[in-house]
Amino acid sequence: AQSVTQPDIHITVSEGASLELRCNYSYGATPYLFWYVQSPGQGLQLLLKYFSGDTLVQGIKGFEAEFKRSQSSFNLRKPSVHWSDAAEYFCAVGPYGQNFVFGPGTRLSVLP
Amino acid sequence: EAGVAQSPRYKIIEKRQSVAFWCNPISGHATLYWYQQILGQGPKLLIQFQNNGVVDDSQLPKDRFSAERLKGVDSTLKIQPAKLEDSAVYLCASSTGTVQETQYFGPGTRLLVL
Numbered sequence: 001a002q003s004v005t006q007p008d009i010h011i012t013v014s015e016g017a018s019l020e021l022r023c024n025y026s027y028g029a030t031p032y033l034f035w036y037v038q039s040p041g042q043g044l045q046l047l048l049k050y051f052s053g054d055t056l057v058q059g060i061k062g063f064e065a066e067f068k069r070s071q072s073s074f075n076l077r078k079p080s081v082h083w084s085d086a087a088e089y090f091c092a093v094g095p096y097g098q099n100f101v102f103g104p105g106t107r108l109s110v111l112p
Numbered sequence: 113e114a115g116v117a118q119s120p121r122y123k124i125i126e127k128r129q130s131v132a133f134w135c136n137p138i139s140g141h142a143t144l145y146w147y148q149q150i151l152g153q154g155p156k157l158l159i160q161f162q163n164n165g166v167v168d169d170s171q172l173p174k175d176r177f178s179a180e181r182l183k184g185v186d187s188t189l190k191i192q193p194a195k196l197e198d199s200a201v202y203l204c205a206s207s208t209g210t211v212q213e214t215q216y217f218g219p220g221t222r223l224l225v226l
Contacts, residue, residue, distance in 0.1 A: 004154070036217075043116065043203060043217030044155070090154050099145075099168060100215075102154030 004103035023091030116218035130192035137206030
Protein backbone atom coordinates (compact mmCIF):
# COMPACT_ATOMS: atom_id res chain seq x y z
CA ALA A 1 0.00 0.00 0.00
CA GLN A 2 1.12 3.52 -0.65
CA SER A 3 2.28 5.79 2.15
CA VAL A 4 3.40 9.37 2.53
CA THR A 5 5.86 10.84 4.98
CA GLN A 6 6.45 14.48 5.74
CA PRO A 7 9.52 14.50 7.96
CA ASP A 8 9.04 18.01 9.32
CA ILE A 9 6.15 18.44 11.73
CA HIS A 10 6.71 22.17 12.15
CA ILE A 11 8.85 24.66 10.25
CA THR A 12 9.43 28.32 11.06
CA VAL A 13 10.82 30.73 8.50
CA SER A 14 11.18 34.49 8.32
CA GLU A 15 9.07 36.44 5.90
CA GLY A 16 10.92 36.80 2.63
CA ALA A 17 13.02 33.71 3.18
CA SER A 18 12.88 30.69 0.92
CA LEU A 19 10.93 27.60 1.84
CA GLU A 20 11.18 23.88 1.13
CA LEU A 21 8.75 21.35 2.55
CA ARG A 22 9.69 17.72 2.19
CA CYS A 23 7.50 14.87 1.05
CA ASN A 24 8.49 11.26 0.49
CA TYR A 25 6.21 8.52 -0.71
CA SER A 26 6.24 4.79 -0.92
CA TYR A 27 4.62 3.22 -3.94
CA GLY A 28 5.60 0.64 -6.51
CA ALA A 29 5.06 2.79 -9.57
CA THR A 30 4.87 6.46 -10.40
CA PRO A 31 1.99 7.87 -8.44
CA TYR A 32 -0.07 10.97 -8.86
CA LEU A 33 1.21 13.58 -6.41
CA PHE A 34 -0.49 16.56 -4.82
CA TRP A 35 0.19 19.36 -2.40
CA TYR A 36 -2.67 20.89 -0.43
CA VAL A 37 -2.71 23.82 1.99
CA GLN A 38 -5.06 24.18 4.94
CA SER A 39 -5.43 27.52 6.68
CA PRO A 40 -6.94 27.62 10.18
CA GLY A 41 -10.64 26.89 10.07
CA GLN A 42 -10.55 26.38 6.32
CA GLY A 43 -10.86 23.39 4.06
CA LEU A 44 -7.96 22.10 2.03
CA GLN A 45 -6.96 23.94 -1.13
CA LEU A 46 -5.00 22.36 -3.95
CA LEU A 47 -1.65 24.07 -4.58
CA LEU A 48 -0.40 21.87 -7.40
CA LYS A 49 -0.41 18.35 -8.77
CA TYR A 50 1.84 16.08 -10.80
CA PHE A 51 0.61 13.37 -13.11
CA SER A 52 3.34 13.02 -15.73
CA GLY A 53 5.67 15.02 -17.95
CA ASP A 54 7.83 17.86 -16.70
CA THR A 55 9.00 17.00 -13.22
CA LEU A 56 8.95 20.64 -12.09
CA VAL A 57 5.37 21.68 -11.48
CA GLN A 58 4.14 25.21 -10.98
CA GLY A 59 1.20 25.90 -8.73
CA ILE A 60 -0.80 28.73 -7.28
CA LYS A 61 0.46 31.39 -4.87
CA GLY A 62 4.01 31.15 -6.24
CA PHE A 63 4.60 27.55 -5.15
CA GLU A 64 6.40 24.91 -7.17
CA ALA A 65 7.28 21.28 -6.56
CA GLU A 66 9.78 18.90 -8.09
CA PHE A 67 9.19 15.19 -8.58
CA LYS A 68 12.35 13.12 -8.13
CA ARG A 69 11.70 9.50 -8.97
CA SER A 70 15.09 8.30 -7.72
CA GLN A 71 14.41 9.77 -4.30
CA SER A 72 10.66 9.08 -4.18
CA SER A 73 10.22 12.71 -3.28
CA PHE A 74 7.94 15.57 -4.20
CA ASN A 75 9.23 18.59 -2.29
CA LEU A 76 7.36 21.87 -2.25
CA ARG A 77 9.26 25.13 -2.64
CA LYS A 78 8.67 28.85 -2.61
CA PRO A 79 11.42 31.41 -3.18
CA SER A 80 10.03 34.09 -0.87
CA VAL A 81 7.51 33.36 1.88
CA HIS A 82 4.74 35.78 2.78
CA TRP A 83 3.09 36.01 6.21
CA SER A 84 -0.14 34.75 4.63
CA ASP A 85 1.56 31.45 3.78
CA ALA A 86 1.39 30.38 7.42
CA ALA A 87 -0.76 27.25 7.34
CA GLU A 88 -0.67 23.46 7.37
CA TYR A 89 0.65 21.79 4.23
CA PHE A 90 -0.26 18.28 3.18
CA CYS A 91 1.33 16.09 0.56
CA ALA A 92 -0.93 13.42 -0.95
CA VAL A 93 -0.37 10.38 -3.13
CA GLY A 94 -3.02 8.97 -5.42
CA PRO A 95 -2.11 5.96 -7.50
CA TYR A 96 -4.26 5.78 -10.56
CA GLY A 97 -7.67 4.36 -9.84
CA GLN A 98 -7.30 4.66 -6.10
CA ASN A 99 -7.95 7.38 -3.61
CA PHE A 100 -5.58 9.75 -1.96
CA VAL A 101 -3.35 8.96 0.97
CA PHE A 102 -2.42 12.12 2.80
CA GLY A 103 0.76 12.72 4.72
CA PRO A 104 0.62 13.88 8.34
CA GLY A 105 1.20 17.50 7.38
CA THR A 106 3.80 20.18 8.05
CA ARG A 107 2.81 23.28 9.96
CA LEU A 108 4.46 26.43 8.64
CA SER A 109 4.95 29.47 10.86
CA VAL A 110 6.19 32.75 9.38
CA LEU A 111 8.11 35.30 11.46
CA PRO A 112 7.67 38.99 10.60
CA GLU B 113 -19.24 29.47 -8.16
CA ALA B 114 -20.32 28.38 -4.70
CA GLY B 115 -17.98 26.04 -2.88
CA VAL B 116 -18.65 22.90 -0.89
CA ALA B 117 -20.94 23.65 2.02
CA GLN B 118 -20.95 21.77 5.29
CA SER B 119 -22.99 22.05 8.45
CA PRO B 120 -22.79 22.30 11.32
CA ARG B 121 -19.34 23.82 11.68
CA TYR B 122 -18.97 22.66 15.27
CA LYS B 123 -20.61 19.97 17.34
CA ILE B 124 -20.09 18.81 20.90
CA ILE B 125 -21.75 15.61 22.05
CA GLU B 126 -21.33 13.03 24.76
CA LYS B 127 -20.12 9.53 24.01
CA ARG B 128 -22.82 7.09 22.95
CA GLN B 129 -24.89 9.90 21.47
CA SER B 130 -25.55 10.13 17.75
CA VAL B 131 -24.61 12.94 15.39
CA ALA B 132 -25.12 13.77 11.72
CA PHE B 133 -23.19 15.97 9.35
CA TRP B 134 -24.44 17.44 6.10
CA CYS B 135 -22.59 18.25 2.89
CA ASN B 136 -23.70 20.06 -0.24
CA PRO B 137 -21.11 19.63 -3.02
CA ILE B 138 -20.36 21.99 -5.85
CA SER B 139 -23.15 21.93 -8.40
CA GLY B 140 -22.57 19.35 -11.08
CA HIS B 141 -19.87 17.43 -9.23
CA ALA B 142 -20.54 13.73 -9.54
CA THR B 143 -18.05 12.54 -6.96
CA LEU B 144 -18.32 13.22 -3.25
CA TYR B 145 -15.90 12.25 -0.50
CA TRP B 146 -16.02 12.21 3.28
CA TYR B 147 -12.73 12.42 5.16
CA GLN B 148 -11.89 12.19 8.84
CA GLN B 149 -9.03 14.37 10.04
CA ILE B 150 -7.83 13.65 13.55
CA LEU B 151 -5.78 16.38 15.19
CA GLY B 152 -2.19 16.25 14.04
CA GLN B 153 -2.89 13.88 11.16
CA GLY B 154 -3.70 14.13 7.50
CA PRO B 155 -7.23 13.47 6.27
CA LYS B 156 -8.29 9.85 5.94
CA LEU B 157 -10.88 8.86 3.36
CA LEU B 158 -14.00 7.36 4.90
CA ILE B 159 -16.26 6.98 1.88
CA GLN B 160 -16.47 7.99 -1.76
CA PHE B 161 -19.67 8.34 -3.76
CA GLN B 162 -20.02 8.47 -7.53
CA ASN B 163 -23.42 10.06 -8.06
CA ASN B 164 -25.52 8.18 -5.49
CA GLY B 165 -23.52 4.95 -5.54
CA VAL B 166 -20.72 4.00 -3.14
CA VAL B 167 -17.35 3.56 -4.84
CA ASP B 168 -15.15 3.00 -1.80
CA ASP B 169 -16.10 2.63 1.85
CA SER B 170 -13.29 0.32 2.88
CA GLN B 171 -12.16 2.59 5.73
CA LEU B 172 -15.61 3.43 7.05
CA PRO B 173 -16.28 1.87 10.49
CA LYS B 174 -19.57 0.44 9.44
CA ASP B 175 -20.60 -0.66 12.91
CA ARG B 176 -21.13 2.97 13.88
CA PHE B 177 -20.72 5.14 10.78
CA SER B 178 -23.16 5.42 7.91
CA ALA B 179 -23.44 7.73 4.94
CA GLU B 180 -25.87 8.31 2.17
CA ARG B 181 -26.15 10.49 -0.88
CA LEU B 182 -29.73 10.63 -1.94
CA LYS B 183 -30.44 11.82 -5.48
CA GLY B 184 -26.71 12.11 -6.12
CA VAL B 185 -26.39 15.59 -4.65
CA ASP B 186 -26.36 16.27 -0.90
CA SER B 187 -24.87 13.79 1.51
CA THR B 188 -25.12 13.03 5.20
CA LEU B 189 -22.64 11.23 7.41
CA LYS B 190 -23.90 9.78 10.67
CA ILE B 191 -22.17 8.40 13.72
CA GLN B 192 -24.18 6.26 16.11
CA PRO B 193 -23.10 5.75 18.83
CA ALA B 194 -20.15 8.12 19.04
CA LYS B 195 -16.93 7.24 20.81
CA LEU B 196 -14.27 9.49 22.26
CA GLU B 197 -11.90 8.60 19.41
CA ASP B 198 -14.36 9.99 16.88
CA SER B 199 -13.35 13.50 17.90
CA ALA B 200 -12.01 14.96 14.68
CA VAL B 201 -12.76 17.29 11.81
CA TYR B 202 -15.00 15.73 9.18
CA LEU B 203 -14.26 17.07 5.73
CA CYS B 204 -16.44 16.79 2.68
CA ALA B 205 -14.97 17.18 -0.80
CA SER B 206 -16.33 16.96 -4.31
CA SER B 207 -14.92 16.62 -7.79
CA THR B 208 -16.19 16.34 -11.31
CA GLY B 209 -15.23 12.73 -11.87
CA THR B 210 -12.23 10.51 -11.34
CA VAL B 211 -10.01 10.59 -8.28
CA GLN B 212 -7.29 12.42 -10.19
CA GLU B 213 -9.56 15.37 -10.79
CA THR B 214 -9.10 18.22 -8.35
CA GLN B 215 -11.03 17.72 -5.15
CA TYR B 216 -12.62 20.81 -3.67
CA PHE B 217 -12.95 20.72 0.09
CA GLY B 218 -15.52 22.23 2.38
CA PRO B 219 -14.57 23.97 5.64
CA GLY B 220 -15.26 20.86 7.70
CA THR B 221 -17.25 20.02 10.81
CA ARG B 222 -15.29 19.91 14.03
CA LEU B 223 -16.66 17.21 16.34
CA LEU B 224 -15.79 16.89 20.00
CA VAL B 225 -16.99 13.81 21.84
CA LEU B 226 -16.92 14.11 25.63
